[in-house]
Amino acid sequence: MSSQPHSGPAGHSYVADDPETALKFAIQHMRGDRVQLVEGVIDQVPPTWDHEDVADRVREQIRPALRVLGCIAGSGNLDLPGSDNWYVPDLAVVPRELAKGARALLPDQTLLVVEVTSESNGDTDRIVKRRRYAEYGAPLYLLVDRQERSCTLYAEPGELGYQVVDGPHPFGTPLRLPEPFGLDLDTTEF
Incomplete structure (x- = not known):
């Protein structure tokens, strides 16, 4: 492949x-819904409202900790x-200061990564992403x-993967998010 600069969309x-x-x-630079790369396979991730609702419920519960930690x-x-992986x-x-102007961050720059399974990608979240997030140092998944x-x-x-596993816990069972969050996540409405 050439090492000459190429122009893409929008210059x-x-x-x-x-x-x-x-x-x-x-x-x-693909148009449309969120697009990720999982083990070299392009994966469009059109979120459903149920899916977004679960992510939003987690966000709402951790919001007070986000302010204290200076995170988004x-x-x-x-x-x-x-x-060949680029995840969404x-x-x-x-941390808010890392997010400013960043096109992408690395898993080890996160404090927590949350994946919500769908019928179409459950095994990707359960197996592939869990292994890769551990390999790339995401502290909590x-x-x-x-x-x-x-x-x-x-x-x-x-x-070799994550050393500590808490769960699986049935929905409705509180789940402790350790420091720096230090809170119990209510999973009743998931």
């Missing part, structure tokens, strides 16, 4: 010196450099499994 440019860079550039919660891009989590908590009607919190990431 954005990049140097296509490797397939990962070219593919991630393309993902960032949203569904911004997470890059996994050196892999349902919710990620990141909350899996809200709507098909299994349970929540699981993964902590202490390492090369």
